[in-house]
Amino acid sequence: MEPPSSPAHRGHGHWQRLLLAVSLLTFWNPPTTARLTIESVPPKAAEGKDVLLLVHNLPGRLSGYAWYKGDRVDSSQQIATYVIRRKEITPGPVYSGRETIYPNGSLLFQNVTQKDTGYYTLQVITKILLSEVGTGQLRVYYSVAQPSIQASNTIVTEYKDAVVLTCLTRDAGISIQWFFNNQSLWLTERMKLAQDNSTLTIDSVRREDAGEYQCEVSNLVSSSKSDLLSLAVSSLVEKGGLHPLLRNEDPPCPLF
Incomplete structure (x- = not known):
């Protein structure tokens, strides 16, 4: 027209x-x-x-x-x-x-x-x-701005450490969604979201938690994803120790 x-x-x-x-x-x-x-x-x-x-x-x-x-x-x-x-x-x-x-x-x-x-x-x-x-x-x-992710630690040890991921945004009145390895995050029993979804706590971490995390903020007319954040998870074996469930608690046999 x-x-x-x-x-x-x-x-x-x-x-x-x-x-x-x-x-x-x-x-x-x-x-x-x-x-x-x-x-x-x-x-x-x-x-x-x-x-x-x-x-x-x-x-x-x-x-x-x-x-x-x-x-x-x-x-x-x-x-x-x-x-x-x-x-x-x-x-x-x-x-x-x-x-x-x-x-x-x-x-x-x-x-x-x-x-x-x-x-x-x-x-x-x-x-x-x-x-x-x-x-x-x-x-x-308003169109939302790109958020960012802050981690309490990006290199953690399985069965030992917890990690807190925070989605940082200056926008109000928005919804927050989390992604793991480019897929919507499925919460496990070890994961907890804050009431407004702004923080994700994993306690304690496992090897399967290692990967790339993103958060997305959105309102009624726009959405934006953060850059990727990589979480690395090392094992206690690599750290020189074992998880208590994996330890052999029996005393060693004498050599003589």
């Missing part, structure tokens, strides 16, 4: 007078079988992406549109107006330069930020000065 012509101020006074006349007359379209609605596409957007407030069930014989930030018609919060016949956009007090009104009334936001989160109101003006209003909601979420 091609955007309409660039913002223009020609005819701005006429359109503002038309909006004023509509507000003074306070005429509204009678209820119809299909009510004017506004849909956010996508419903949940990441910062830096484009979002369309898509309009459904427009009435017929339209003259133009006016978009407002907030849940009501407020001239001080007007984003822009659009005159259908001339295909002209006239910026309002809160126009940021990132908004485009299409001929079907839909409003495109480019490069959205979390400050764009909120309600938006569309006022539709017909050629006989009837007005209909619809309100929609825009939700913008």
Whole structure:
């Protein structure tokens, strides 16, 4: 869909007078079988992406549109107006330069930020000065940053040591998942996760715990994995000793 012509101020006074006349007359379209609605596409957007407030069930014989930030018609919060016949956009007090009104009334936001989160109101003006209003909601979420892993020790001894892996992230309101050798981690009876999944404790380690660990953080619109962390597990035999279960507790036989 091609955007309409660039913002223009020609005819701005006429359109503002038309909006004023509509507000003074306070005429509204009678209820119809299909009510004017506004849909956010996508419903949940990441910062830096484009979002369309898509309009459904427009009435017929339209003259133009006016978009407002907030849940009501407020001239001080007007984003822009659009005159259908001339295909002209006239910026309002809160126009940021990132908004485009299409001929079907839909409003495109480019490069959205979390400050764009909120309600938006569309006022539709017909050629006989009837007005209909619809309100929609825009939700913008931040993209999570890459986390990192911190280990209490990366070289441990089986049957003897415990290790604590911590997923470090500066983001809030996220979910954390752990991976082992590029697969989702299956917890054993020796493993314990913190309530928020931010730390993984293995006590005590076994040789099968050796490998590469990752954590992934995610929110409703994005996810990111940490770099790999390698855990090395040595045996007590290599350390010059044996696990108590493997020791021979019987005294050695005398040579003579």
